[in-house]
Amino acid sequence: MNPDIPAVTNQFFRSGLISRRTGQPADLPFVCRFLDAGALPMVRRIHHEVLRYMGEPGLVREESDEFFTFHFQGEGRILGVFIADQLVAYAVLALPDSSTYPYDRLVDELGLPANAWRRIGHLTGAGVTPEWRGNHLHLCLCQWRLDLIRADGRQHAAAFAAPRNPFSWQNLLAAGLRIKGIRLMGGDKLRYLLHIDYHHAPPPDPAMAVIVPVSAITDQRALLDQGYWGYAQATPDANGGRQLWYARPLPS
Numbered sequence: 001m002n003p004d005i006p007a008v009t010n011q012f013f014r015s016g017l018i019s020r021r022t023g024q025p026a027d028l029p030f031v032c033r034f035l036d037a038g039a040l041p042m043v044r045r046i047h048h049e050v051l052r053y054m055g056e057p058g059l060v061r062e063e064s065d066e067f068f069t070f071h072f073q074g075e076g077r078i079l080g081v082f083i084a085d086q087l088v089a090y091a092v093l094a095l096p097d098s099s100t101y102p103y104d105r106l107v108d109e110l111g112l113p114a115n116a117w118r119r120i121g122h123l124t125g126a127g128v129t130p131e132w133r134g135n136h137l138h139l140c141l142c143q144w145r146l147d148l149i150r151a152d153g154r155q156h157a158a159a160f161a162a163p164r165n166p167f168s169w170q171n172l173l174a175a176g177l178r179i180k181g182i183r184l185m186g187g188d189k190l191r192y193l194l195h196i197d198y199h200h201a202p203p204p205d206p207a208m209a210v211i212v213p214v215s216a217i218t219d220q221r222a223l224l225d226q227g228y229w230g231y232a233q234a235t236p237d238a239n240g241g242r243q244l245w246y247a248r249p250l251p252s
């Protein structure tokens with residue numbers, strides 16, 4: 001590891017207020033901190049609960065105990081949100097050191113040089129239990145992980161999200177990532193590749209902005225091939241279908 005690059009802290013603490021519980025008004029404090037390996041049973045329980053609640057299989061990757069254990073320390077951190085002593089949400093941050101990192105090959109996905117592993121942070125998996133959804137916890141967990149990525153001296157942040165999982169990609173877009181590619185993972189799982197390069201994050205050129213249905217994957221691929229990025233969720237179409245704003249980035 002380069003000694004000139006600050007190592008990510010082992011201390012992390014944030015707090016805030018919950019305003020919704022099962023869709024009803026609530027007023028409760030929460031704290032967020034790093035989890036250690038002792039939290040594995042709680043993280044596994046939430047992971048399996050959110051998988052059970054997914055309306056459609058294959059939108060969220062099923063992770064192993066080894067995956068979570070790997071990311072509690074070293075090349076990752078796992079953030080946990082607690083209400084009283086109950087873990088209600090988690091989010092995994094991958095901080096790869098080298099090509100021996102055993103999960104997603106983001107250097108290849110982003111077309112970066114083989115020695116760029118230490119310049120990338122990966123928002124890789126998060127879950128909020130259904131009872132506590134609607135409190136923007138996922139957006140907070142995205143922003144906090146991005147803060148940690150930058151504090152660790154990393155230039156790039158990336159994430160994958162299924163087009164049919166808007167609750168995931170809308171928060172990643174709101175946190176500043178942009179859709180830069182569409183991948184077929186594990187043979188048949190469509191995923192947006194979302195990315196931000198903190199040295200090159202231009203705003204959209206409004207003159208070139210277009211609205212595209214999320215279901216129009218071929219059209220989105222064609223726009224991405226022409227240098228467009230997916231920037232934001234647009235107003236739904238007349239039938240309530242989700243849509244995205246695509247635009248070319250303004251030349252810098």
Ligand SMILES: CC(C)(COP(=O)(O)OP(=O)(O)OC[C@H]1O[C@@H](n2cnc3c(N)ncnc32)[C@H](O)[C@@H]1OP(=O)(O)O)[C@@H](O)C(=O)NCCC(=O)NCCS
Pocket residue numbers: 050051060061124125126127128129132133134135136137138139161165167168171
């Ligand atoms: C993605 C996820 C973490 C977002 O949870 P969150 O932070 O509580 O969501 P938000 O606060 O942004 O919710 C915004 C709105 O969407 C609703 N919502 C959030 N997730 C939802 C879901 N999976 N299904 C239906 N509605 C959902 C909220 O109730 C809220 O509704 P409102 O606008 O009427 O108030 C959560 O949906 C989840 O755990 N999903 C399963 C796992 C997953 O997709 N992980 C991310 C990628 S690995």
